[in-house]
Amino acid sequence: MNRIGIMQPYLFPYLGYYALIQYTDYFVLFDTPQYIRKGWINRNRILDAKGEPCYFTVPVEKAERERSILYTKISNTVNWKQKIEGQLLVYKKKAPYYEQTMSVVADVLNYQGDSICELAGRSIKKVCDYLDIKRQIDFFSKMQIDITTVEQPDEWALYITKALGYETYVNPPGGMSFFRTELYKEHNIDLQFLKIQLQPYVQRNGNFQEGLSIIDAMMFCKPDEIIKMLDNYMIIKE
Numbered sequence: 001m002n003r004i005g006i007m008q009p010y011l012f013p014y015l016g017y018y019a020l021i022q023y024t025d026y027f028v029l030f031d032t033p034q035y036i037r038k039g040w041i042n043r044n045r046i047l048d049a050k051g052e053p054c055y056f057t058v059p060v061e062k063a064e065r066e067r068s069i070l071y072t073k074i075s076n077t078v079n080w081k082q083k084i085e086g087q088l089l090v091y092k093k094k095a096p097y098y099e100q101t102m103s104v105v106a107d108v109l110n111y112q113g114d115s116i117c118e119l120a121g122r123s124i125k126k127v128c129d130y131l132d133i134k135r136q137i138d139f140f141s142k143m144q145i146d147i148t149t150v151e152q153p154d155e156w157a158l159y160i161t162k163a164l165g166y167e168t169y170v171n172p173p174g175g176m177s178f179f180r181t182e183l184y185k186e187h188n189i190d191l192q193f194l195k196i197q198l199q200p201y202v203q204r205n206g207n208f209q210e211g212l213s214i215i216d217a218m219m220f221c222k223p224d225e226i227i228k229m230l231d232n233y234m235i236i237k238e
Contacts, residue, residue, distance in 0.1 A: 003192075004166040006030050006157050008069060009120035009139075010040040011058060012108075012127065012213040016172060016196040019230040021128060023194055024170055027137045028160060029124070031117045035060075035072040042072075042116050044213035049090045051205030053212060056084045060116050070141050074114045081109045088215070094204040095219035104130050105215065127214055131223045131230075154179045161189055170194050173236060181238045193236040199229060 005024035009031055010017060021027050035041060043057040059075040074080075088105065092098050108123045117139070125137055140160070147159040157179075161169045168190040171179065176193055184191040200208040201221050209216075217226050 002166050003168040003170050004028065004161050004164060005170050006140075006160055007172075008033060008039075008041065009117055009124065010044070011042055011116075011120045012044050012105075012123045012215050013040060014044070014211050014213060015198060015217060015226070015229055016194075017124075018127065018131070018133065018214060018226075019196040019233050020170060020172060020194050021124075021135055021137070022133050022227075022230050023233070024135070026164070026166065027135050028143070029117075029121050029137060029139045030156070031070045031121075031139050031141050032068050034065075035067055035069045035116075041069055041120055042074075044215075045211075046087065046213055046216055047090065047203065047205060047209060048087075051203070051207065051209070053209050054087070056087050056213075058084075058116060058119060069117050070115075072116045074116050074119065076114060084109065091219045097219055097222065100130075101215060101218040104218065127218070130218070131226055133227075152180075154183070158184060158187060158189060162187060168192055170235075176236070176238065191238065193238075195234050195236060196230070197232045197234065199232060201225070201229070 003024040004026050005020045006028040007030060009029040042060050043055050045053045045055055048054040058080055059078060061073045061075045104126055108126050111119050111122050121139060145163045147163045150156055150159060157169050170192045173193045173195040179191060181191055198210045201217065203220055
C-alpha cells in the first residue's frame with residue numbers, strides 16, 4: 001500500500017468520501033481551489049420529517065467570485081448551529097444512535113472560528129475518530145510542499161502525489177473523464193478510481209434515500225456496520 005487521496009474539504013460528506021479515506025494511506029484536504037457556491041463545502045443532505053432529502057447549510061459571507069475555499073468565511077450573523085441541530089431533531093424518535101451521533105455533531109459545531117474550510121475538515125476528522133479510521137489528514141495549504149508549476153487542472157493531484165513520494169493516486173469515479181491516464185503513466189503514478197457500492201440500511205421511513213451525509217448512516221448504524229459499508233467498493237483502472 002502506497003496510496004494517496006486528495007479531495008476538497010466537504011461538510012459531513014457521504015459514505016463514498018470516507019471509503020476513499022479508509023482505502024488510502026494518506027489524505028489531503030485540497031483547500032486552495034476556488035470556492036463554488038451550492039457545492040458540498042458548506043452543506044449536505046439529511047432526511048426531513050417526511051423522510052425526504054433536505055439540505056442543512058452553514059452560511060458563508062459574500063465575497064469576490066475568485067475566492068478560494070481557504071479564505072471563505074462563515075457568516076455568524078445567524079444562529080446556524082441551532083438551526084442544524086433543530087433539523088436533526090427529526091431523527092430523535094426513529095434513530096437508535098441519535099445521542100451518539102449528536103455528540104459528534106455537537107463536537108464539530110463547537111468550532112469557534114470563522115473558516116468554513118476548518119469546520120468542514122473538523123467534520124471529516126471527527127467522524128473518522130468516531131469510526132476509528134486512523135489516517136493522517138492534512139490541509140494542502142499548511143503542508144508547504146514544493147510542486148511543479150501546474151498548467152492543467154489534473155496536474156495538481158499528480159504533482160502532489162509525486163512530491164509526497166506516493167505511487168498510487170485514488171479518486172472518486174466522477175473524475176474519470178477529467179484525468180489524463182497517459183500523463184500519470186508517464187510519471188509512473190498508478191491512477192485508480194474508487195466506486196463505493198452504496199447499499200440500503202434501515203432508515204425507518206419506508207423508502208431508502210441513498211447518498212446522504214454520513215450523519216444519516218451514523219444515526220441508524222453502528223460504527224462497525226458503517227465500516228463494512230465502506231469496504232464495499234470496486235477499484236477501476238483505465
